[in-house]
Amino acid sequence: MFTTLLLPTVVTTAFSPAYTTTPRLKPLNAVGIFYSTTTGNTETIAGYIQEATGLDEIYDIGSVEASTFTGFDGMICGAPTWHTGADEQRSGTSWDDVLYGWMQEADLSGKTIAIFGVGDQGSYAENFCDAAGELYDVLTERGAKVIGFTSTDGYDHDDSKAIRDGMFCGLMCDEDNQYDLSAERASTWISKLKADGMPF
Numbered sequence: 580m581f582t583t584l585l586l587p588t589v590v591t592t593a594f595s596p597a598y599t600t601t602p603r604l605k606p607l608n609a610v611g612i613f614y615s616t617t618t619g620n621t622e623t624i625a626g627y628i629q630e631a632t633g634l635d636e637i638y639d640i641g642s643v644e645a646s647t648f649t650g651f652d653g654m655i656c657g658a659p660t661w662h663t664g665a666d667e668q669r670s671g672t673s674w675d676d677v678l679y680g681w682m683q684e685a686d687l688s689g690k691t692i693a694i695f696g697v698g699d700q701g702s703y704a705e706n707f708c709d710a711a712g713e714l715y716d717v718l719t720e721r722g723a724k725v726i727g728f729t730s731t732d733g734y735d736h737d738d739s740k741a742i743r744d745g746m747f748c749g750l751m752c753d754e755d756n757q758y759d760l761s762a763e764r765a766s767t768w769i770s771k772l773k774a775d776g777m778p779f
């Protein structure tokens with residue numbers, strides 16, 4: 580009786596397949612989320628994006644090697660703006676060193692990139708999320724295709740260097756004035772990125 584009860588367990592183990600989990604259909608490193616921050620707001624938005632995508636990790640751009648960045652097929656890149664009105668190095672975070680450091684040697688041809696900016700349209704209405712436009716310029720110069728443009732409707736700013744052909748060149752968030760809209764904006768944007776071909 581004792582032997583009979585044990586037998587099914589032994590048989591099951593002996594004939595188990597070599598793997599026990601469902602094989603992944605996508606490469607492990609298809610899409611990476613990269614951000615930099617001074618007071619934490621851009622990290623908050625990166626967190627909303629991580630939640631909407633289900634990706635395991637978010638990367639501080641100041642703490643990664645070039646090869647980590649370029650190892651992804653798609654990148655979601657976020658920056659705040661601190662250097663108001665500057666022509667270059669508008670973010671005031673690690674992005675400034677990265678964009679004019681190792682990024683200048685990076686080959687981003689074939690990469691799909693989406694950009695998010697974080698700023699304050701109330702106090703900096705003439706320069707809302709300017710650094711996002713700089714990311715767009717540098718990353719497209721390196722050969723990347725940028726997707727995920729959004730409408731400027733629903734914002735109250737006067738000007739922004741992140742506008743291309745009448746649209747924001749990515750998702751813009753404002754944790755100072757519209758923090759209650761950010762999570763929903765991020766979730767809607769990720770759905771759009773999926774439809775537009777971000778290789779999740």
Ligand SMILES: Cc1cc2nc3c(=O)[nH]c(=O)nc-3n(C[C@H](O)[C@H](O)[C@H](O)COP(=O)(O)O)c2cc1C
Binds near residue numbers: 617622703708
């Ligand atoms: C001195 C200073 C300059 C700023 N300049 C701008 C600006 O030019 N454009 C903008 O949209 N926001 C500007 N901001 C607002 C920040 O970008 C905003 O608070 C952002 O959420 C900060 O993100 P972080 O916490 O990720 O660093 C500025 C804030 C300060 C205090």
